[in-house]
Amino acid sequence: xxxxxxxxxxxxxxxxxxxxxxxxxxxxxxxxxxxxxxxxxxxxxxxxxxxxxxxxxxxxxxxxxxxxxxxxxxxxxxxxxxxxxxxxxxxxxxxxxxxxxxxxxxxxxxxxxxxxxxxxxxxxxxxxxxxxxxxxxxxxxxxxxxxxxxxxxxxxxxxxxxxxxxxxxxxxxxxxxxxxxxxxxxxxxxxxxxxxxxxxxxxxxxxxxxxxxxxxxxxxxxxxxxxxxxxxxxxxxxxxxxxxxxxxxxxxxxxxxxxxxxxxxxxxxxxxxxxxxxxxxxxxxxxxxxxxxxxxxxxxxxxxxxxxxxxxxxxxxxxxxx
Numbered sequence: 459x460x461x462x463x464x465x466x467x468x469x470x471x472x473x474x475x476x477x478x479x480x481x482x483x484x485x486x487x488x489x490x491x492x493x494x495x496x497x498x499x500x501x502x503x504x505x506x507x508x509x510x511x512x513x514x515x516x517x518x519x520x521x522x523x524x525x526x527x528x529x530x531x532x533x534x535x536x537x538x539x540x541x542x543x544x545x546x547x548x549x550x551x552x553x554x555x556x557x558x559x560x561x562x563x564x565x566x567x568x569x570x571x572x573x574x575x576x577x578x579x580x581x582x583x584x585x586x587x588x589x590x591x592x593x594x595x596x597x598x599x600x601x602x603x604x605x606x607x608x609x610x611x612x613x614x615x616x617x618x619x620x621x622x623x624x625x626x627x628x629x630x631x632x633x634x635x636x637x638x639x640x641x642x643x644x645x646x647x648x649x650x651x652x653x654x655x656x657x658x659x660x661x662x663x664x665x666x667x668x669x670x671x672x673x674x675x676x677x678x679x680x681x682x683x684x685x686x687x688x689x690x691x692x693x694x695x696x697x698x699x700x701x702x703x704x705x706x707x708x709x710x711x712x713x714x715x716x717x718x719x720x721x722x723x724x725x726x727x728x729x730x731x732x733x734x735x736x737x738x739x740x741x742x743x744x745x746x747x748x749x750x751x752x753x754x755x756x757x758x759x760x761x762x763x764x765x766x767x768x769x770x771x772x773x774x775x776x777x778x779x780x
Contacts, residue, residue: 468560470522507672608772620731714757
């Protein structure tokens with residue numbers, strides 16, 4: 459009896475805009491469906507993300523196993539960042555094709571792609587419970603440099619009398635006002651210039667976040683003002699699709715910033731309590747946020763003060779490419 463030899467071929471190739479959209483979305487949805495803070499992505503939403511001012515498809519790679527798309531990785535270079543730092547993100551291999559070296563080859567090609575484009579450093583991310591992913595990055599020399607926590611609080615009873623500065627005026631941003639959009643952009647850049655991986659955000663990026671981003675359609679933004687001067691801001695958002703898919707009632711603190719001279723005087727607490735009440739008023743059961751545990755403002759202490767507790771952690775890993 460003649461035995462036919464079947465040669466299995468792994469091919470890593472660049473993503474092709476348009477023709478690879480459905481394959482990418484299918485891999486993303488299958489590989490990330492067990493994350494409680496990530497929902498299924500539609501092809502239309504994926505295409506919408508490509509309209510973001512900082513989006514780039516140059517480093518997006520597809521892994522094929524015998525001609526079928528089975529994995530992806532994005533060797534992302536932010537076209538608006540001056541620092542020569544790239545990012546290995548969206549690493550995914552379909553479950554039935556894991557432990558065949560596909561993930562390792564995707565990471566290797568992503569690192570090569572970043573080097574070829576002049577990057578000196580690469581960052582990657584992994585949840586602390588994704589041990590195989592962390593081990594894979596470590597095998598290339600990535601090392602953990604910090605952790606980001608997802609924090610959660612129940613909104614049944616929003617606290618008060620926590621040292622919040624009560625004479626601060628809280629004004630809801632008018633998102634139809636170009637002046638308020640530009641103010642939000644300016645405050646964001648001023649408040650976060652000391653933070654990890656900061657780069658100035660363009661006004662066009664702020665507009666995209668407010669109106670075009672596929673997630674968090676239900677956004678509200680607030681300014682804190684003292685003596686008529688804006689000193690801080692906070693944004694809340696609701697991802698209706700995530701809540702419906704996961705049977706949740708989560709609202710998010712999307713962003714909060716207080717200008718440096720006004721920190722540690724209760725402005726942040728005032729904004730946080732305003733945001734929590736705003737989410738509760740829309741029927742949300744829990745409020746969620748992400749925070750860098752090494753945040754230079756010590757924000758995690760503020761979040762703990764108003765009732766947030768760590769629900770899970772993401773590691774940031776770094777590799778020197780020189």
